[in-house]
Amino acid sequence: MADRKLVLLNDLALQVKPETVKPGDAARIFVAGNNLVRMTLAELALPGAEMVWTDFRHSASLGALQAAVQAAGGLDRLVLAVDGEHGEAAFSIMCAVLTLLPPLRRRQTSEIELICLPGKAAASLMQFVDRIRPQLASRGVGVSLEMLAEPVDRSLA
Numbered sequence: 001m002a003d004r005k006l007v008l009l010n011d012l013a014l015q016v017k018p019e020t021v022k023p024g025d026a027a028r029i030f031v032a033g034n035n036l037v038r039m040t041l042a043e044l045a046l047p048g049a050e051m052v053w054t055d056f057r058h059s060a061s062l063g064a065l066q067a068a069v070q071a072a073g074g075l076d077r078l079v080l081a082v083d084g085e086h087g088e089a090a091f092s093i094m095c096a097v098l099t100l101l102p103p104l105r106r107r108q109t110s111e112i113e114l115i116c117l118p119g120k121a122a123a124s125l126m127q128f129v130d131r132i133r134p135q136l137a138s139r140g141v142g143v144s145l146e147m148l149a150e151p152v153d154r155s156l157a
Contacts, residue, residue, distance in 0.1 A: 004028045005076045008069060008100070010056070010093075011038035013081035014045065016148065017115055020079050021046060028072065032056075032065055056092040062099040075103040077111045084119025084147075091121075094128050104141055112136070114145045122147060 004027060011033030013020055021029055029049040031042040039051055052068055055061040069075050078100055082093040097112060104110040114129065116122050129145045136143050 006030070006069065006072055006074060007077040007079065008032060008065075008075055009079035010054075010081060010096075011035050011042050012083070013079045013115055014038070014042050016081050016117065017146075018045065020113075027076075030069065030072070056096050057088065059095070059099075062096055065096075066099050066103060069100065069103045075100060075110065077113070078104070079113045079115070081115040081117070082121075082125065083117045084122035084125070085117070086119070087121040087124070089121070090116075090125050094125065097128075097132070101136075101141075110141045112141060112143045114143070116145065116147050118148060 006029075007021055007027045008030040009020060009032070011031055012035075014031065015038055021027070029046055030052050031039065031046065031049050032052045032054040033039050033042070034053055034055045039053070042049065043051055052065055054065045078097070080093050080096060082089050084090065093114065097114075104112075114125065116125050126145060126147075129143055133143045
Protein backbone atom coordinates (compact mmCIF):
# COMPACT_ATOMS: atom_id res chain seq x y z
CA MET A 1 0.00 0.00 0.00
CA ALA A 2 1.84 3.07 -1.24
CA ASP A 3 -0.32 5.50 0.78
CA ARG A 4 0.69 4.02 4.16
CA LYS A 5 3.32 5.96 6.02
CA LEU A 6 6.70 4.28 5.62
CA VAL A 7 9.16 4.48 8.51
CA LEU A 8 12.75 3.27 8.27
CA LEU A 9 14.91 2.95 11.34
CA ASN A 10 18.19 1.30 12.04
CA ASP A 11 18.52 -1.42 14.64
CA LEU A 12 20.46 0.83 17.03
CA ALA A 13 17.65 3.42 17.06
CA LEU A 14 15.28 0.79 18.37
CA GLN A 15 17.79 -0.18 21.07
CA VAL A 16 18.54 3.33 22.35
CA LYS A 17 15.02 4.71 21.97
CA PRO A 18 12.50 1.84 21.93
CA GLU A 19 9.53 4.22 22.04
CA THR A 20 10.48 5.53 18.57
CA VAL A 21 8.01 3.17 16.89
CA LYS A 22 5.20 1.25 18.52
CA PRO A 23 3.73 -1.98 17.13
CA GLY A 24 0.29 -0.32 16.82
CA ASP A 25 1.52 2.56 14.65
CA ALA A 26 -0.34 2.76 11.34
CA ALA A 27 2.82 2.53 9.26
CA ARG A 28 4.88 0.19 7.21
CA ILE A 29 8.10 -0.27 9.14
CA PHE A 30 11.50 -1.22 7.83
CA VAL A 31 14.35 -1.99 10.24
CA ALA A 32 17.83 -1.91 8.72
CA GLY A 33 21.01 -3.20 10.27
CA ASN A 34 23.47 -6.05 10.46
CA ASN A 35 23.71 -6.82 14.16
CA LEU A 36 22.16 -10.27 14.66
CA VAL A 37 21.03 -9.64 18.24
CA ARG A 38 19.54 -6.19 17.59
CA MET A 39 17.81 -7.32 14.39
CA THR A 40 16.33 -10.34 16.17
CA LEU A 41 15.11 -8.13 19.03
CA ALA A 42 13.64 -5.69 16.50
CA GLU A 43 11.77 -8.50 14.81
CA LEU A 44 10.32 -9.57 18.15
CA ALA A 45 9.46 -6.02 19.22
CA LEU A 46 7.85 -5.03 15.93
CA PRO A 47 5.86 -7.94 14.50
CA GLY A 48 5.17 -7.31 10.84
CA ALA A 49 8.14 -5.00 10.38
CA GLU A 50 10.36 -5.78 7.42
CA MET A 51 13.97 -6.58 8.30
CA VAL A 52 16.44 -5.31 5.70
CA TRP A 53 19.93 -6.63 6.37
CA THR A 54 22.14 -3.65 5.69
CA ASP A 55 25.78 -2.84 6.32
CA PHE A 56 25.78 0.94 6.56
CA ARG A 57 29.52 1.00 5.81
CA HIS A 58 29.10 -0.29 2.25
CA SER A 59 27.63 1.75 -0.59
CA ALA A 60 26.25 -1.34 -2.35
CA SER A 61 24.33 -2.29 0.79
CA LEU A 62 23.00 1.28 1.14
CA GLY A 63 22.03 1.21 -2.53
CA ALA A 64 20.04 -1.99 -1.99
CA LEU A 65 18.31 -0.41 1.02
CA GLN A 66 17.45 2.67 -1.01
CA ALA A 67 16.04 0.48 -3.81
CA ALA A 68 13.88 -1.46 -1.32
CA VAL A 69 12.49 1.75 0.14
CA GLN A 70 11.90 3.22 -3.32
CA ALA A 71 10.08 0.04 -4.41
CA ALA A 72 7.87 0.33 -1.33
CA GLY A 73 6.68 3.73 -2.52
CA GLY A 74 9.02 6.15 -0.81
CA LEU A 75 9.98 7.17 2.69
CA ASP A 76 8.14 9.38 5.16
CA ARG A 77 10.28 9.07 8.27
CA LEU A 78 13.92 8.09 8.68
CA VAL A 79 15.21 7.37 12.20
CA LEU A 80 18.89 6.56 12.58
CA ALA A 81 20.97 6.25 15.72
CA VAL A 82 24.73 6.24 15.91
CA ASP A 83 27.35 5.65 18.58
CA GLY A 84 29.20 8.95 18.83
CA GLU A 85 32.34 7.16 19.98
CA HIS A 86 32.96 5.79 16.49
CA GLY A 87 33.86 8.14 13.65
CA GLU A 88 33.32 5.47 11.00
CA ALA A 89 29.80 4.85 12.30
CA ALA A 90 28.99 8.57 12.27
CA PHE A 91 30.29 8.89 8.71
CA SER A 92 28.24 5.84 7.66
CA ILE A 93 25.07 7.41 9.04
CA MET A 94 25.79 10.63 7.14
CA CYS A 95 26.21 8.59 3.95
CA ALA A 96 22.95 6.75 4.69
CA VAL A 97 21.08 10.05 5.04
CA LEU A 98 22.41 11.28 1.69
CA THR A 99 21.66 7.94 0.00
CA LEU A 100 18.10 7.87 1.33
CA LEU A 101 17.19 11.45 0.38
CA PRO A 102 15.72 10.52 -3.04
CA PRO A 103 13.03 8.20 -1.64
CA LEU A 104 11.81 10.76 0.89
CA ARG A 105 8.30 11.72 -0.11
CA ARG A 106 7.82 15.32 -1.15
CA ARG A 107 3.98 15.45 -1.15
CA GLN A 108 3.85 15.51 2.66
CA THR A 109 6.28 16.67 5.26
CA SER A 110 8.99 14.05 5.68
CA GLU A 111 11.24 13.69 8.69
CA ILE A 112 14.81 12.68 9.37
CA GLU A 113 15.47 11.97 13.03
CA LEU A 114 19.03 11.33 14.09
CA ILE A 115 19.96 10.10 17.57
CA CYS A 116 23.56 10.28 18.74
CA LEU A 117 25.14 8.59 21.73
CA PRO A 118 27.86 10.69 23.39
CA GLY A 119 31.33 10.58 21.91
CA LYS A 120 34.06 12.37 20.00
CA ALA A 121 32.41 11.93 16.59
CA ALA A 122 29.19 13.66 17.72
CA ALA A 123 30.53 17.08 16.69
CA SER A 124 30.87 15.93 13.06
CA LEU A 125 27.27 14.77 13.03
CA MET A 126 26.12 18.12 14.47
CA GLN A 127 27.98 19.98 11.72
CA PHE A 128 26.48 17.71 9.07
CA VAL A 129 22.95 18.37 10.32
CA ASP A 130 23.60 22.13 10.48
CA ARG A 131 24.69 22.04 6.82
CA ILE A 132 21.81 19.99 5.40
CA ARG A 133 18.94 21.29 7.54
CA PRO A 134 18.26 24.61 5.68
CA GLN A 135 18.21 23.06 2.19
CA LEU A 136 16.02 20.15 3.26
CA ALA A 137 13.64 22.42 5.18
CA SER A 138 13.01 24.35 1.96
CA ARG A 139 11.89 21.03 0.38
CA GLY A 140 9.57 20.14 3.28
CA VAL A 141 11.94 17.68 4.96
CA GLY A 142 12.47 18.27 8.67
CA VAL A 143 15.78 17.25 10.24
CA SER A 144 16.31 16.77 13.96
CA LEU A 145 19.30 15.61 15.96
CA GLU A 146 18.92 14.33 19.50
CA MET A 147 22.12 14.17 21.49
CA LEU A 148 21.72 11.67 24.31
CA ALA A 149 23.23 13.07 27.49
CA GLU A 150 24.00 9.78 29.14
CA PRO A 151 25.51 6.74 27.50
CA VAL A 152 23.25 3.74 27.19
CA ASP A 153 24.33 0.12 27.39
CA ARG A 154 26.82 -0.20 24.54
CA SER A 155 27.12 -3.97 24.87
CA LEU A 156 24.99 -4.39 21.73
CA ALA A 157 26.26 -1.29 19.93
